[in-house]
Amino acid sequence: MHEMSIMEGVLTLAGNEAGKHGYQKITRIKLRIGEFRGVVREALEFAFDAMKGDTAAKDAVLEIETVAIRLECPNCKEIEYIPGDLNLLCPGCGSPVEFAAGREMQVEYVDME
Amino acid sequence: MHQVNLETNIMELNEEIAAENKEIFLDHNLFTANLMSAPGAGKTTVLEETIRRIKKDYRLGVIEGDLMTTIDADRIAALGVPAFQITTGTVCHLDARMIHNALKSFDIHNLDLLFIENVGNLVCPAEFNLGEDLRVMVYSTVEGEEKPKKYPMMFHEAEAVILNKIDLLPYAGVDLDQLKKNVLEVNPSAIIFPVSCRTGEGLDEWVDWLKSRIEKSRETMSERDRTRSHAHHHA
Structure with missing residues (x-):
């Protein structure tokens, strides 16, 4: 359940941001979480509900966008990712491939009023 | 309503402290290795065997992480x-x-090498940068060939993967070649060490690699010191 620690970070970041801009109330927090991160969406939502209570985000909506894995080979460009069968060796040329997407762990924006 | 676009790393707060740790390690020429694994993979036993082989060469310290007890630190x-x-x-x-x-809690001026044994868990520790130089994953081969595919994150984050308990392979019916192949599919640059802490097989290879990795890192560190004192000289 490291989602608790992660959510603590989100609420601190969002709270700091609201303070910096002179707002008391956070109305929405938008996160982008890559599929290839050890984070469970439901656990993150649970952590948010459990921890938002005495923060500026107590009435806020948490929006989580899951970013799908996309793989790119330096030689063959985009290669197919078969869900559940991660293979970072290119099926075409055998080169190690990179994540073009799916490793995100981001607070995209915070709405405040 | 006011919208602030942050596009900030959620882990930023941890990253900031990890960067501070990194500075402290560099300033003290202290090499740090983070050992991660599921509970029961044999991290502490691998660490004990590593310490026995390496303690004449380096001044060591160990940070142990567990939910409860001081059993590991006592060992x-x-x-x-x-x-x-x-x-x-x-x-x-x-x-x-x-x-x-x-x-x-350490006299870090008098340490060369710090091992950090993470909490036994196959997922979460991989998400937290500690500022360490090296990430090592220990995996118990008897848990099967497929775990790297099912729980790829930690395997992906590790520079070296120790496949422990290979003395038990004949009893577990696990195919070591298939296991290695699966590790390389989720981490093509992984350096793999099949070892047995019971028979001692493979441990010297792992320790030799660790030593050369530490020396390589020290060369980079002294390079950095030279650049710094050079810059200072001209300031």
Whole structure:
């Protein structure tokens, strides 16, 4: 359940941001979480509900966008990712491939009023 | 309504402290290795065997992470190595702040090599940068060939993967070649060490690699020191 620690970070970041801009109330927090991160969406939502209570985000909506894995080979460009069968060796040329997407762990924006 | 676009790393707070840790390690020429694994993979036993082979060459320290008890720190202390136990209570990983605080328990001016044994967990520790130089994953081969595919994150994050308990392979019916192949599919640059802490097989290869990795890192560190004193000289 490291989602608790992660959510603590989100609420601190969002709270700091609201303070910096002179707002008391956070109305929405938008996160982008890559599929290839050890984070469970439901656990993150649970952590948010459990921890938002005495923060500026107590009435806020948490929006989580899951970013799908996309793989790119330096030689063959985009290669197919078969869900559940991660293979970072290119099926075409055998080169190690990179994540073009799916490793995100981001607070995209915070709405405040 | 006011919208602030942040596009900030959620882990930023941890990253900031990890960067501070990194600075402290560099300033003290202290090489740090973070050992991660599921519970029961044999991290502490691998560490004990590593310490026996390496303690004549380096001044060692160990940070142990567990939910409860000082059993692991006691095992390390029995080898004559300073050990500090972090008990996290319910937290499933070590984070940069815990390491930052634990450093106060060591005389880090007199350390060359610090091992951090993470909390036993196959997922969470991989998400938390501690500022370490090296990430090593220990995996118990008897758990099967498919775990790297099912739980790829930690395998992906590790520079070296120790496949432990290979003496048990004949009883477990696990195919070591298939296991290695699966590790390389989720981490093509992984350096793999099949070992047995019971028979000692493979441990010297792992320790030799670790030593050369430490020396390589020290060369980079002294390079950095030279650049710094050079810059200072001209300031």
